Amino acid sequence: MAAVRERLLAWLHPRPQARAWALLAPGTLWLLLFFLVPLIIMFVYSMMPRGIYGGVDPGFTLEHYRRFFDPLYLDILRRTFVWSIACTAICLVLGYPVAYAIARGGQWKNLLLFLVVLPFWTSFLVRTFAMIFLLRDSGLVNNWMLRLGVIEHSITLLYTPFAVMAGLVYGFLPFMILPIYASLEKLDLSLLEAAEVLGARPVERFRRVTLPLSMPGVVAGCLLVFIPALGSFLTADLLGGAKQMMIGNLVQNQFSAARNWPFGSAASFIVMALVLLAVMFYLRVKDRAPGEAPLR
Amino acid sequence: MAVSPSSTTGSVVQLSRVSKSFGDVKAVDDVSLEIQRGEFFSLLGPSGCGKTTTLRLLAGFEEPDDDGGEVRLLGEVVNKKRPYERKIAMVFQSYALFPHLSVQRNVAFGLEQRKTPKAEIGDRVRRALEMVRLEPDTFARRMPGQLSGGQRQRVALARALVLEPDILLLDEPLGAIDLKLRKEMQLELKSLNKQLGTTFVYVTHDQEEALTMSDRIAVMDNARVAQLGTPAEIYENPRTAFVAKFIGESNFFGGTAERRNGGGWEVARSGGGRFLVPDHPAIREGRAVRIAVRPEWMDVWRPDAVPPGENAVGGTIRDVIYLGETMHLIVTVPGCDDVTVAVRNEGQLIKPLPWKRGDAAAVAWRPEDCQILEEV
Numbered sequence: 001m002a003a004v005r006e007r008l009l010a011w012l013h014p015r016p017q018a019r020a021w022a023l024l025a026p027g028t029l030w031l032l033l034f035f036l037v038p039l040i041i042m043f044v045y046s047m048m049p050r051g052i053y054g055g056v057d058p059g060f061t062l063e064h065y066r067r068f069f070d071p072l073y074l075d076i077l078r079r080t081f082v083w084s085i086a087c088t089a090i091c092l093v094l095g096y097p098v099a100y101a102i103a104r105g106g107q108w109k110n111l112l113l114f115l116v117v118l119p120f121w122t123s124f125l126v127r128t129f130a131m132i133f134l135l136r137d138s139g140l141v142n143n144w145m146l147r148l149g150v151i152e153h154s155i156t157l158l159y160t161p162f163a164v165m166a167g168l169v170y171g172f173l174p175f176m177i178l179p180i181y182a183s184l185e186k187l188d189l190s191l192l193e194a195a196e197v198l199g200a201r202p203v204e205r206f207r208r209v210t211l212p213l214s215m216p217g218v219v220a221g222c223l224l225v226f227i228p229a230l231g232s233f234l235t236a237d238l239l240g241g242a243k244q245m246m247i248g249n250l251v252q253n254q255f256s257a258a259r260n261w262p263f264g265s266a267a268s269f270i271v272m273a274l275v276l277l278a279v280m281f282y283l284r285v286k287d288r289a290p291g292e293a294p295l296r
Numbered sequence: 297m298a299v300s301p302s303s304t305t306g307s308v309v310q311l312s313r314v315s316k317s318f319g320d321v322k323a324v325d326d327v328s329l330e331i332q333r334g335e336f337f338s339l340l341g342p343s344g345c346g347k348t349t350t351l352r353l354l355a356g357f358e359e360p361d362d363d364g365g366e367v368r369l370l371g372e373v374v375n376k377k378r379p380y381e382r383k384i385a386m387v388f389q390s391y392a393l394f395p396h397l398s399v400q401r402n403v404a405f406g407l408e409q410r411k412t413p414k415a416e417i418g419d420r421v422r423r424a425l426e427m428v429r430l431e432p433d434t435f436a437r438r439m440p441g442q443l444s445g446g447q448r449q450r451v452a453l454a455r456a457l458v459l460e461p462d463i464l465l466l467d468e469p470l471g472a473i474d475l476k477l478r479k480e481m482q483l484e485l486k487s488l489n490k491q492l493g494t495t496f497v498y499v500t501h502d503q504e505e506a507l508t509m510s511d512r513i514a515v516m517d518n519a520r521v522a523q524l525g526t527p528a529e530i531y532e533n534p535r536t537a538f539v540a541k542f543i544g545e546s547n548f549f550g551g552t553a554e555r556r557n558g559g560g561w562e563v564a565r566s567g568g569g570r571f572l573v574p575d576h577p578a579i580r581e582g583r584a585v586r587i588a589v590r591p592e593w594m595d596v597w598r599p600d601a602v603p604p605g606e607n608a609v610g611g612t613i614r615d616v617i618y619l620g621e622t623m624h625l626i627v628t629v630p631g632c633d634d635v636t637v638a639v640r641n642e643g644q645l646i647k648p649l650p651w652k653r654g655d656a657a658a659v660a661w662r663p664e665d666c667q668i669l670e671e672v
Contacts, residue, residue: 191394
């Protein structure tokens, strides 16, 4: 065994390309097997007639793609996009100051980071259930507001768009904070001093130096929130009830209760294509935005 | 205190008994100095001596302690003023160019912040780049990441000079570039200082750099100014052992003042023998005396051939070191540290030094070349 290892290493040593492939191989194989193959299966399914007991029957049809363009489904699609964008925007507004504070947090930095990551110690499902206890008519939020006299009767929070948005923002906020923190943390402080000595007051300094230099973190954070938000179904399912369906709920529903695998597959592919377009558009706009125009 | 109208002449920077502590550590301790308009003034010292903190007090990144004296720029007390409220410019050790902005955007930054009319900015950026010898058409659109260290240095300088500041602060700006370019930049900085009439306050730990460029130098040691003077004063008349050691090389001798002899004093050396020193107000009969002598002001003789009237100590040659321009003779002398003597290299192939390791020799110097140190 040791001899085989020796010979393998001796063979790899002068071949940097082979070494790169050897390092890539395990992960690549994993993704091929468990991501690409199912994706191909789904793509094929999305163009086959629906089987009576789930699955598919032999044949070819584009019926499922056509069906998706029903106003009912387009409405869900529109809502999903609006909510995901809103969720991303809220996470950005809430997350940026937090990331900034942590990056400047001095001795508290590690503790604060730990607190940001702490929710991941419990399952997202459990945490979303916990939000039900907070938001329901006799939940903590209503109780406190009643006791403080802010409201006279309980107000309905659960199963409203507000509840879904609160759940989405709560769930995805760390994914916004962490990349922004990472880019702010490595920001060279002498750049801020240079801006100051060149006459920039704090607001200008932020606008012209801190913000542009943290853009990579902002971009990464927005993608990390927007894409999973678009595909999420658990939050809308638990906190939104049946009225606040997102595209993820539709897909999940088609695969489970409705037993319409081909339609679920087609919906998935349409969403995937739209996400791809949205991300490409976003990266385009972002590349054009932060650089400042040359003089003259 | 309003800006004094006399600020066109006289001192533009005044520190009066300025102190700055970080926790229990005094970084700057009771420092007072004045810098004249147009002067090239260096703060020189080893790392941790307080020179950078002094510069940061001028820039406004640090505030003096509550009872820590006054910082005045152009006659105005600025203790509590933020950097953007001070009319200064600064070149940073790391250059601190904005990596997301092109060269011209970097240089224009300060002008834009100071609300300079748009039409004027392009022109002034161009002139600033030309001043630091960067061809505007070649470099204006480049990003800092596409420049060499020396070019970045020049952009950083242009970014500061474009503001036509009264006072330019420079924090070891040449620390990161190679020796040859550094020498070139030293001369360029010096000529910019003279040509523009801008006051330069320059922080460095490199004594040679400070001697080359400065009109005056404040040597800092342990949060205080150890000595302030022209390069010649600092080099030729160091007041403390620290200054004598930090600026150039020195040999130290100690002893006790015995009696007046002509215009000077006769000192009994701790290791035996006597030497003469010039008169100095600090010398009293029976007091300890410590002197420093520069290696190039000494010579090595055969023990029986010392010129009359010179101070001499006997010893043994320990090493002969070839340095190119000069030769160093290291001489072991009883009762003090090894003595280094520098002699001109007149060509070791044609006319080699007549000394080798183990030779008995006398080190001699003229009494007037003794630098009497104030602390013993």
